[in-house]
Amino acid sequence: MRRLVSDTLVIAERNLVRLPRSPDLLLAFTVQPIMFVLLFVYVFGGAISTPGYDYVDFLIPGIIVQNIAFGGFVTALGLNEDLHKGLIDRFRSLPMARPAVLAGRTLADVVTNTLSVCVLVVTGLIIGFSFGTSAGEIVAGFGILLLFGYAFSWVFALLGLLVNSPESANSLGFIAVFPLTFISSAFVPVASMPAALQWFANINPFTVVVDAMRALWLGAPAGNNVWGAVAWSLGILAVFAPLAVARYRRAAGGR
């Protein structure tokens, strides 16, 4: 167990050390989310009606949830690259804890996700977003975001180990995550969608998490959403972490 913790930290450090050296990655974590916020607020904002809220208040929790779900992409791409460059072979030939490569990757994602969330919140605050709840609820909101993002990193870890190339990880990831985030309450009120989409949006975990964020940051009616968001996150983690680790154990490196 001590070995798992120390090996995980070594791998997490490895994945974070590279950040300042990869300007493209830094842009992906900072400028890209800002761009999306500005586009949504100023391009679509005027056309989308969000009863009870300014669009910027409505949007910020939603777009942060979408952004954090995509945060795990780095894990999918990075693991896939490690696999094809033989690094996974090297790790698997070392006497290190087996889950550490994945646990370290996903832990590094938590750090980058925190960075992205902070950038987005600050951007939001500058363009008019305001919290409507207590400090405790705001912090709880950050906690749920990071937990959900962590769970999704494991989904991406499995994806990165399964596909043949970073390109296919990219396209499969987009195909899976884009509809999930858009057919949810993240960008528009679910009530404005056609019936079939409403049905999907209402069972979509993204809706649950976004609604939980709106409850914790804006003071929207919470319902069961906060516990629902925690349950979904833990559920995703419970399914995908063991699957990813099992896949890692058998991962064939090289070609």
Add this chain to the structure above:
Amino acid sequence: MAVNSPDTTARGGAGDATIRVRGVVKRFGAVRALDGVDLEAETGSVLGLLGPNGAGKTTAVRVMTTLLKPDAGEIRVAGLDAVRQAAELRERIGLAGQYAAVDENLTGAENLTMVGRLYGMPRAAAKARAAELLERFDLTEAGGRPARGYSGGMRRRLDLAAALVARPPVLFLDEPTSGLDPRSRLALWETIEQLVAEGTTVLLTTQYLDEADRLADRIAVIDRGAVIADGTSDELKDRVGGERLEIHLSDPAQAGAVGDALAPMAAEAPFSEDGVVKLAVKQRAGAIVEAVRRLDDAGVGVDDVGLKRPTLDDVFLALTGHAAEKRTGDDANEDGR
């Protein structure tokens, strides 16, 4: 570097096998990548695994280094069972290979420090060991730069250094010099010879006959997942028989005519490739003169004729019925050092 003289003190006693593989089978779907492989390497020796692409060399390395579980057979490395004692075994082996598995985003020093810490070394010890290895592999200057900017030869050296971090008694090198330019290959060979002189047991896969010839104490020739011959380089050459006539033709199209013209003096059917005909002769004495006369009578133009000891190329050809892979020059210029 005077490393070819065997350093007897560093070697284990006779019959002291550090690597022992018996009847190993590995299937991928319907394909038997390994079909009953037996291998043995004495402590402090180099076992060369020689074979073309797809012969099963890399799969063999992967089962011996615990990366793959064999479907059948027994593997013992450094006295440990590669399946049941995989975790302990990983403490005692180093793996380096054709992929040069280094993290391009980390510097050379960071790569080695990371590997050291993953072996369980404290940070300071891992850093010290990294500095030591960078020095040894002539990478001290480059050690502070991301490996992304390294040449092919530098990457291989860093990869090999990473395999040596924990001073493993057994080293697996999977095609360590493929794609390197001649100078970098030579440098890497010298490094490997040094490690062996220090007592490391090395299993080396290669498709290059000269590499096996130079580095390996014993060679196992592997083809289609099975060992088809093994022995020292000399033993293998002896198995193919004595000297052979090598005829370089002016016109490669006349290879067929050579076979006809020299049939009376041939011990077996000739082999020809790229305008060079190789032929085992019944009698060595006078063979060159007789061959030249017969070829001249047949009107075959000849650039060069000679009697050659069989090379491992000939061995491979005789054993497998097909020639060994030709070295490709694809990325031969990769290393700028």
